Amino acid sequence: MRESMDRIVVVGAGMAGLHTAEALRAQGYLGGLTIVGEEEHRPYSRPPLSKEVLTGVGLAPSGGDPGWLAGHRALQLRDETVVEAIGADFRLGRSAVGLDTDARRVHVQGPEGEEESLSYDALVVATGARARRPETDLAGVHVLRTLDDAEAVRSEFDSGGRLVVVGGGFVGAEVAASARAVGMDVTLVEAEQTPLTRVVHPAVGEVLTELHRENGVDVRLGVSVTGYEGGSRVERVRLSDGSTVPATLVVAGIGVHLNTEWLRGSGVELLEDGSVACDEYSATSAPGVYAVGDLANWPHPRFGGRIRLEHWTNAAEQGEIAARNILAWAAGEEPTPFTPVPYFWSDQYKMKIQLLGQGTPADQVSFVHGSPDDRKFVAFLGRDGMLTGVVGLRSTPRTMRYRRLLEEPTTWEQALAAAGSS
Structure with missing residues (x-):
């Protein structure tokens, strides 16, 4: 590893930022690691916000110390001892306000308006999005x-x-x-x-x-x-x-605004929607700067053109690949392209809805198992003669079985044949 790779800053203390930090340590990085987060809370899981938190399910027992979890066990991504073991310097309640890619310094602002400048050898942009x-x-x-x-x-x-x-x-x-x-x-x-x-x-x-x-x-x-x-x-x-x-x-x-305004003028390329343009290795246009999570926009060979995903699993998987590629770059090794099968789920009325791949645009749809009338099915979605997505309702095992069809190009006919034989 290059001697200069001893200061990594992760800007964003959400799922993507935490997974990046964990992956860096798991892959042997022992240097300085700083995590900057706009919220006062340690990293937490967002999916329960619209479910368990609102209904009261997952509350800590009476008399317990809710701490930063605000009493919600369902929000806990990791045990506190696991987070501490990462050995990161958490700078919470602070927002990134600027980036100097020549000097390799990121400028952050505290809750009282105080500013500080953090130097880095590698920077991970994981500031996500805010609600419109x-x-x-x-x-x-x-x-x-x-x-x-x-x-x-x-x-x-x-x-x-x-x-x-x-x-x-x-x-x-x-x-x-x-x-x-x-x-x-x-x-x-x-x-x-x-x-x-x-x-x-x-x-x-x-x-x-x-x-x-x-x-x-x-x-x-x-x-x-x-x-x-x-x-x-x-x-x-x-x-x-x-x-x-x-x-x-x-x-x-009604949608989101991507938290990338602080990158303007830094040399990090932003696309028209405000997302960060990355290559297939999660690297941006600025040396040593990587982007992960909701704001990252990168080319995907199986889904045509560039994609951007606001999914829980994507934040985790992209953070791991970015960490691997940061260390590969430092060691002069070959990077790993990020070519995931997108995955998303939602729980509504005690029913699990799952989506693998891309759901839109699609010009073909076929319910290959079950029926919409029964509120239990697996549906294939296709575009231009190729399978592009799988949607399941109350059909978790069967839905996940078809992930393999999206790991490589699969024609519509091949997909239907695979469903018919299962």
Whole structure:
């Protein structure tokens, strides 16, 4: 290893940042390791924010010390002793505000506005994304991205209340399901004709729509929100069809802003959507700078062009590969390309929905096992004669069995033949 590789800084204390740090240590890196995090909390798991945290499942026992977990066992990524064993210098409550790639220094700002400059031999950008907020100052209108967001929403969950969820993505769908679990009246508003249009084929989206309706959610499709009404607090949501929906609470899942503004002018290439342009090894255009997680945009040979994933598993897997390639670069060894099979899951109404590969765009869909009517199936998704995705509902073993078909190019006919023989 080069003698200069003794200072690695990871900017971002989420899943991607933690996995990168763990992988560096696991692969033999013994040098200085600093993790900068904007939140005051140690790294935690985000998927439970829209589920267990809102419903109260996974709370620490009475009398326990919740500490940074805010009482939620479900959020714990690692035991505290495991995190301590990484031997990282955590700089929490601090935001990256600039990067000098010539001097190899990252500038961070503390909660009181104080600034410091951290030198590095290798830098990992893992600052992720923040929720896009509705344009209103009314109380009771929330987003859900962080632990603090989830605590704020949970504090207003009321079994007699009326929740309006704006946006039919996975977060919005999970919030709706959690609210129904505690007895709230729920209206889900989605501007597209089916929910999850950016994630799965409409044929699958229609099944998920009916799943919500069967569980008492008023699903409004093809309409958008034009305003929020009330005194100091939200009372109604105004829709583009001229109707209004009563609301005591609103949770908006309307997309994200990538936390990459601090990289502008640094020499790290940013694409039009604000994502960080990486090569297949997670390296950016600046020497010694790598990017992982939600903001990383890289070429994938099996899915055509460049991709960017906001998935839990991607954050973990990309962090591990980036760590390996940082150390390979330092040792003068060949790097490893990052070519994963994307994987995502969601739990709604005690049913697990899973997606392998890419769900959209797709011009072919086939339910190869089970049936949408039974709310239990495996569906293949294809594009241009090739298998591109596998979606499962309540079918975990069978869904995961087909991961192998996405690990290499598989034609639509080959995929259907494999399903027929299983």
